[in-house]
Amino acid sequence: MRTRPSFINDEAIASAVATHWLPEIAEVDYLPWGFGAHHWRVAGGDKTLFVTLDQLAPRHTAASLEAAYAGAAALAAGGLDMVCAPSPARPGRFTIDVGPGVLSVTPWLDGRSPTEAEARAPQHVREVIAALVALHRTAPPDGLPCWVPRVGPGFADELRARTAQPWTSGPLAEEARGALASHHDAIKRWTGRYVELADIAHSHRDLWVPTHGEPHNDNQVMVARGLKLVDWESLALAPRERDYSDLLDTGEADGLAPDPAMVELFALDWRLSEIAEYALWFTTPHTGTDDDRIALEGLYEELSDATD
Template sequence: MRDLPAGLPGHDLRAGLARFGITGPPVYAPVGFGDYHWTVYDRWFTSVSDLTAKPLAGLRQAMETAASLAEQLPFVVAPVRSDDGETVVLLNDRYALSVFPYVMGKAGSFGDPVHPGVSELLTALHRCEPPADTPVAPIDVPARAALTALLDEPGEWFSDQAREVFVAHTEILHAALTELDLLAGQLPDERVVTHGEPHAGNVIHSPQGLCLIDWDTVGLAPPERDHWLVGGYSAFYSLRRAVNDIADFTQKLRAPHEQSRDAELTLHYFTETLTNL
């Protein structure tokens, strides 16, 4: 994210870091697309989640799962615990903080080729014993009901340009949802622990080997939920990702927002994803 989060004063962030015993100055890191990140002394990497897009209960469940997985699998970069034992702490009524050890190394970017060794990490992950309370990855798109309602009545949008693009692609979206239902019925019954987003941007090449970061999408699902991103193929999960992204972008572009670089990128990805359905 290029822009700082609206509604998060610096003193709220510092107070949250203090709960982990961290008192150094946070330096903003404009990386990724979704959460907001700061580093502290190249020792800590922080992730601040917007709870309007990522419910607190689900975030806590995912972070607790990651912490448990790290006890079995050395490549899992899991959150550390606050002084009172939490993997996620509230900063205010909109934002929540997790803190991770800073991993020295080089990460890729989304769309880059994934290192062949990642397949070995995923094999180990899929074979591990699921921690207690591992979330179940949803098969359907979580925001599907709202998206379907908009197909019948687009309503008002803060971004008129985004609304025009959406309306021009309603038939294509209807067809995509129908196909998604058909493909969902063909999924295997097997459920294993999956990362959910093992693309190159979530892989760090460290001196100790490959590491997987960004575990907020961890969940029980068929193995192909991961494999299609590392050289495999899944008609269902590739289409689901596109529809899910459209639903997320729709929510952001309909709501009031500032004209910023992040808003421009959201509109770009929204248009590109719809066009490529």
């Protein structure tokens, strides 16, 4: 997130990291990176850690997030070198409850994420595909979460009811409400198709594989030894097409042979889950920060294909 959280300070983060991962801390720096979670760089002695604070609802419970990170650690221990896995805390868990969220850490990577243009370069796409093929061929660790639909059959009608009255939660609330209300028919159409496709996916559970969930360029880090995939909070058993959304329009993914229905399912999975999260965002108190404006832009982007 671009904006520091108001509900926890650097001292509380340092204290939790010192207690559970790194006793001697010399530096704590907030990182205005990404969108959805808060991040810090914490250093002490000869170690540097990348610290993530996830707020659970609506994407996770404490148990599902712990299972995802434990699964990533198991994949790395089993030989998948491209997995940048969380480091275990002293109690043997990978997540620590700090009140307003759940904390996890990974080793700091000396590298950088590719730009969108770099991520579309043929050689890079082939490297990503090789990493995903290796992931999808790996036996799933015990306890790995399973993908479930992010919204139910009644989502569109529930959203229509919520947008029937003015929203007063912040400066962008009414604009967001108006955008959602004006796209009710499209959201209802998308939801109906999504439920239909999700039923098809669940009828073929025997074909599901471990999937990252969001292997886009922001969750890739290029290091000296090659490609690393980070941010494994969405790790789950699912159809392999869940990981293909950013690959299929590059012209380098001919060998993947995806099922078009599953490609459509996970395009809708992304769109509808984003719409649901933005609806929640703008019905809760907000002040118009940079993150709020990025969220509003994201909402408009997901609604922009209403003729699809």
